[in-house]
Amino acid sequence: MTTPNGYDQGVERATDLFRVLANPARVAIVRELAHGDRAVHELVDALELAQPRVSEHLATLRAARLVERHREGRSVSYHLVDDHVAHIVEDAVAHVAEVD
Numbered sequence: 001m002t003t004p005n006g007y008d009q010g011v012e013r014a015t016d017l018f019r020v021l022a023n024p025a026r027v028a029i030v031r032e033l034a035h036g037d038r039a040v041h042e043l044v045d046a047l048e049l050a051q052p053r054v055s056e057h058l059a060t061l062r063a064a065r066l067v068e069r070h071r072e073g074r075s076v077s078y079h080l081v082d083d084h085v086a087h088i089v090e091d092a093v094a095h096v097a098e099v100d
Helices: 009-021 024-033 040-047 051-063 084-099
Strands: 067-072 075-080
Touching: 009 024, 009 084, 024 040, 024 051, 024 075, 024 084, 040 051, 040 075, 051 067
Parallel strands: none
Antiparallel strands: 067 075
């Protein structure tokens, strides 16, 4: 199916994905979550970002359906919905390392 712009719907959705990932903090969060579930405080420590910033970026990733949260009692952890996004991010990081 094509969009009003004449592009395939998959192309439009891929572009939306790249827009969401067009932030260093979100790319770093995806890379962390590629290694398994993480609590917000673990992401804060690993990325050396303020907790409100990490939470803001997680909300963006959740809205894009790239990340889900899991609550167990008072503890909340986040994980990637699937590994495809992690592969896209790692391929992009590997690509820019090759062209340097």
